[in-house]
Amino acid sequence: MSAEVIDGKAFADGLLRALEDDVRAFKKEHDLVPGLAVVVVGHDPASQIYVGSKARRTVEIGMRSYEHRLEEATSEADLLALIRRLNSAPEVHGILVQLPLPPHIDDAAVLDAIAPEKDVDGFHVINAGRLATGQSALVPCTPSGCLQLLKSIHGDLAGMRALVLGRSNIVGKPMAQLLLAESCTVTIAHSRTRDLPGECRRADILVAAVGRPRMVKGDWIKPGATVIDVGINRLPAVDGGKGKIVGDVDFEEALAVAGHITPVPGGVGPMTIACLLQNTLKAARVQIG
Numbered sequence: 001m002s003a004e005v006i007d008g009k010a011f012a013d014g015l016l017r018a019l020e021d022d023v024r025a026f027k028k029e030h031d032l033v034p035g036l037a038v039v040v041v042g043h044d045p046a047s048q049i050y051v052g053s054k055a056r057r058t059v060e061i062g063m064r065s066y067e068h069r070l071e072e073a074t075s076e077a078d079l080l081a082l083i084r085r086l087n088s089a090p091e092v093h094g095i096l097v098q099l100p101l102p103p104h105i106d107d108a109a110v111l112d113a114i115a116p117e118k119d120v121d122g123f124h125v126i127n128a129g130r131l132a133t134g135q136s137a138l139v140p141c142t143p144s145g146c147l148q149l150l151k152s153i154h155g156d157l158a159g160m161r162a163l164v165l166g167r168s169n170i171v172g173k174p175m176a177q178l179l180l181a182e183s184c185t186v187t188i189a190h191s192r193t194r195d196l197p198g199e200c201r202r203a204d205i206l207v208a209a210v211g212r213p214r215m216v217k218g219d220w221i222k223p224g225a226t227v228i229d230v231g232i233n234r235l236p237a238v239d240g241g242k243g244k245i246v247g248d249v250d251f252e253e254a255l256a257v258a259g260h261i262t263p264v265p266g267g268v269g270p271m272t273i274a275c276l277l278q279n280t281l282k283a284a285r286v287q288i289g
């Protein structure tokens with residue numbers, strides 16, 4: 001048996017095409033262009049690339065992009081002052097602060113300074129609370145992308161046994177909340193979980209978001225299960241080149257056991273940016289009332 005590989009890039013391209021139509025209709029109806037402000041602090045090469053892709057995609061689908069690239073030494077107070085300005089800027093409907101931030105800046109203080117209705121990353125404590133209590137929320141982009149992929153395969157997820165490997169505020173916890181809202185039976189596993197392979201083997205849906213290259217082995221997977229690999233891990237470079245990117249799942253081994261699996265790259269990653277732009281349009285709709 002060989003699993004069906006889920007093409008996240010093609011799925012995300014389809015979402016972006018649909019969004020382009022939705023943005024055109026929104027602009028016509030409201031005579032207003034949705035705007036997304038992206039803030040990056042420092043010179044982390046990966047962050048610079050992600051921010052560039054976000055800005056490019058924003059413009060491609062007809063929205064406005066406002067880029068703020070700040071020096072590594074930017075103080076937390078200056079960053080907070082910028083966020084306050086963006087919170088009250090009427091042309092900005094979504095605000096995103098690219099992570100990771102430099103170590104001298106407190107992530108939580110910055111993320112919670114973003115107005116919840118403009119928090120298109122869905123990281124604000126208000127949005128996390130709204131998601132956890134079943135209220136309408138801006139949902140973190142990576143879990144939202146994973147859920148859309150899962151629903152495209154299974155339709156109704158009710159009653160399925162789901163295991164989320166990883167308990168971060170950004171992926172693991174919101175992913176578990178989303179699966180619970182779909183009436184899955186959800187387990188969150190982490191570094192202190194006993195018999196991790198056994199727990200994974202019981203899952204119809206396995207979401208790996210642990211940040212450890214190729215940790216999930218083929219014999220951890222229930223035959224026919226759907227495996228969503230959120231990990232993006234760069235292996236050390238060989239021969240002076242760029243290191244290969246791999247997920248949290250041993251893809252070759254998993255392929256022989258799973259029913260469906262996302263690859264890395266080309267699986268969940270491209271969905272993240274498409275979901276960010278979905279959130280930006282949603283935020284603009286909510287803000288105009």
Ligand SMILES: Nc1nc2c(c(=O)[nH]1)N[C@@H](CN(C=O)c1ccc(C(=O)N[C@@H](CCC(=O)O)C(=O)O)cc1)CN2
Pocket residue numbers: 050096097098099100121141142232245264265266267268269270271272273
């Ligand atoms: N404020 C945020 N910061 C970060 C987030 C986030 O959602 N909000 N997520 C990541 C980075 N990220 C988006 O910001 C992101 C990561 C990866 C991809 C992607 O498409 N990856 C490709 C592979 C890329 C490569 O080859 O280097 C893939 O998986 O196919 C998109 C977005 C951390 N920070």
